[in-house]
Amino acid sequence: MANLPIVQFEKKIVETVDQNPVVVIIGETGSGKSTQLSQMLHRKGYTNSGIVSVTQPRRVAAVSVSRRVAQELGVRLGEEVGYAIRFEDRTSERTQIKYLTDGVLLRESLSNPELNQYSVIILDEAHERSLNTDILLGLMKRLVRRRASNLKVLITSATLDGEKVSKFFSDCPLLTVPGKLFPVEIFYSKERPISYLESSLKTAMGMDDIEKLVSKLEDKVRSLEEGSCMDAIILPLHGSLPPEMQVRAFSPPPPNCRRFIVATNIAETSLTVDGVVYVIDSGYVKQRQYNPATGMYSLDVVQISKVQANQRAGRAGRTRPGKCYRLYPSRVYHDDFLDVTVPEIQRSSLAGSVLYLKSLDLPDIDILKFDFLDPPSTESLEDALKQLYLIDAIDENGSITSIGRTMAELPLEPSLSRTLIEANEYGCLSQALTVAAMLSAETNLLPGRSKNNEKKRKYPPLELPDGSGFGDHIQLLQIYECWDENDYDIGWCKDYDLQMCIRQMSDMGIESDYWSSDVRVNQNQKRRQSYRNLRKALSIGFASQLAERMRHHNGFRTLGFKPQLVQVHPSSVLKPDDDGLYPNYVVYHELIATSRPYMRNVCAVERQWVIPILEKLDKLDVRKLSGGGLGHVEEITEGNKSDLLKKEAVIVTAPEEQESKIQAARERFLARKGKK
DNA sequence: GAGCACTGC
Known part of the structure; x- marks a missing residue:
């Protein structure tokens, strides 16, 4: 701990925090910011007036970092130092330093919007720009104004967007702490390979690409002359590998043998493989994008950002000086790459986030004007409002309904939480819980569907239920029921997450009186009838x-x-x-x-x-939903005149006239819709 | 007849 670079900056950091409500810390990899900032503020006495909390985008990070801090302070984990992640709260009344996922902090702010238990909130790894981090950034901006006297907010980020974050928080101070990486020499290609997969040495992005590249490399190594180079083992590393296969990439190679690890961006941030000396960076990543106009997702190969490129290069310098080969020219890096990854908030469906924000009852609630670091498009926000309206979470004026409030409390996407509420009415809650859990938990109840398994499988594929002609949701339910009757054969699937998920949701519902009936009572209903009810509940939940x-x-x-x-x-x-x-x-x-x-x-x-x-x-009238109707009138000034006149419906009239204008606008809207 | 980047409540 003593030789972590950040320690020399303790005095400066603590002073700056004392004097400012918000501070941005640029901490490069290995600076020790995740473990040390909380301890510094603890030493300075900030834990006397509340808990010092640190958010992490990932659960494993919250657990491992808190464990280290507990060790360094010589306390038992879960006492003075603890963590809270989904399904697991290891904190106590004595907890002074708390690590938690940003998702958990968002949940907490639902029941306690002022977050009074905290004297310090540190948003760590903000440059990763997870959806939750972005929402927290907006909420923190509000919160520091309300709790100016007793809350400190720290945001840690990467070099390339620190300025922007500081600007967002009214030009708050920005401190830079060096990292502790060995030097990494960067080599650029003269040009981009035509196909990132065809040219022989490169990282791949998807599971499929990785399998192809692994076998190519294996062929190559086999074809080499005996003794012409070191022996090599080639290891794939991606999220859909079973854990025991993932672990293989982490064990050191036998002597005189080189490890080739072919990885997705899982190795960029989530996992750190020790002993990496060379990194080959394709410059691409596979990214899921959402199109709010069509409601469609796609998985696209896109160029990485500078932050990602630097993160990849940094993986080569953790244990000794390394080298990074970039399969693109330096011009591409400097001119074409974005500084920072496009934030998730600009490429996901926002129904859940908008519902969450609505349920916070912020006084000046206008979702379209919420202060985001990088605002999502109006189209995306309106898409979210439409979806929420169709499933009764908000009314035609865009106000949250009581159904919407209940939905926001459930840890599910809005369509599934709406389904549960309806299923509760129809007496098929336990079935709906099963389906919701099967759809949202990443379970492998369906035994090996991949091509490889198909070839290797010794036994004929299992007969799966057919959904009785009603489709996949019913099939998922039937699969679970089969499995249930067969005493949860663990060999057949990994069940743990699924069980936890079902239990959490049913417990939450019972504790909060959402569920009118005991979940188990329904178990013996006639199945056929429950399928019908379940489908009806799904039709309400998935109306959008x-x-x-x-x-x-x-x-x-x-x-x-x-x-x-x-x-x-x-x-x-x-x-x-x-x-x-x-x-x-x-x-x-x-x-x-x-x-x-x-x-x-x-x-x-x-x-x-x-x-x-x-x-x-x-x-449906989007203008009303987004508050563009009653009570929300933009004033025309010289400054915004030209902008406003470009918009289709500018309402600058007395309240009585507004209604008729809105009516007229609505009719125009409907007429236009009819034409299409 | 097709295909699964990665997280999170």
């Missing part, structure tokens, strides 16, 4: 993810978004009936654009359930 079959073929048209022609994903259990047709209406869990636009996880719903949704869609 509804699709209608085309009259003459099996394509579907999405309703609620700009209409998209989509297909049922081939992996779905839902198959055409005897006439060769799919059901007239389905709800889907997500739209994913791969080779074509597909609906993944679909559930057949009935026409009579769909009618109210269509009526609601007809009435």
Whole structure:
């Protein structure tokens, strides 16, 4: 600890914190900021007036860093130093330093918006720009004004965006702490390889790419002349590897043998492999993006940011001086790469986050004007509002409903929390909990579906239930039921997360009186009836993810978004009936654009359930939802005049006239919609 | 008939 670079800056850091409500710390890798900042402020006495908290984007980090700090202070973990992550709260009344995931801090601020228990909040790794961190940044900006006298906020970030964060917090002070990395020499390519996979040495991005590259490297090594170079082992490293395979990348190689680790961006931040000396950086990453106009996700190969490139290079210098080969020219790095990764908030569906913000009841609540470090597009926010309206979380004026409040409390995406609430009414809550958990927990209840397993499998594939013709949600439920009847065969799947997930949600509901009935009582209901009820609940929860079959073929048209022609994903259990047709209406869990636009996880719903949704869609008026109607009038000044006049509906009138203007705007909107 | 970057409550 004593030789960590940050320790020399203790006096300066503590002084700056004493004198300012917000401080940005630029701490390079290995500076010790994650373990030391909290201890410095503890020594300075900040733990006398509250807890010093440090947020982390990942659970493992919260656990491992708190463990180190407890060790350094010579206390037992969970006493003076503790951590809180989902499913696990290891803090006590004596806790003075608390590490937690940013998701947990957001949850806490729902029940205690002032976060009074904390004297210091440190948002660590803010440059990763996780959705939760970005929301916390906005909330912190408000909170430091309200608790100016007794709250300190520290934000740690990377060199390249420190200035921006400081500007966001009214030009707060910015301190830079050097890291403790060995020098890494950077080599650029003269040009970009035509295909990042075809040229022989490079990192890959996806599981598929990694498997291909691993076997290419193996061939190459085998074809080398005996003794012409060191022996080599080639190891894949990505998130969908089973843990025991992941571990292999971490064990040191046998003597005289070189490790080739072919990794996704999991090795960029989440995992640190010791002993890496050379890094080959393709300059690309696979990123999931959401298109708010279509409701569609896609997984795209995109250029990395400078922060990511530096992070990758840094992996070579942790144990001794290293080298990084960048498969792109330095011009590309300097001119083409963005400084910082596009924040998640600008490439995800925001329904959950908007509902969360609404449920906080901030006094001047206008979601479109919430102070984000990097605001998401208006289109994206309006998409979120539309979705929330269709599932009854907000009313036509954009105000949160009581259903919406209950939904916000549940640790699920809004469509699933809405489904649970409805299922509770219909007496099929336990089934809905199962489906929600199966969809949201990453479980492998379905035994090995990958190609490799297919080849290697000695036994015929297991007969899976067929969803009784209703689709994937029902199949998921049936799979769980089979598994349940077979006494939870652990060999068949990993069950732990799933069990925890179901238990957490059912406990939360019981404790807060959301659930009117005991979850277990429903267990013995007639299944068929519960399938129908469950599907009905799903139709309400997924009202914003509804699709209608085309009259003459099996394509579907999405309703609620700009209409998209989509297909049922081939992996779905839902198959055409005897006439060769799919059901007239389905709800889907997500739209994913791969080779074509597909609906993944679909559930057949009935026409009579769909009618109210269509009526609601007809009435939908985004302007009212976003507060652009009553009570929210932008004043025309010389400064904003030209901007405002560009907008379609500027309302600058007396309140009585507003209604009629809004009516007129609405009619125009509907007329336009009719034309399309 | 297709395909799974990575997190988090």
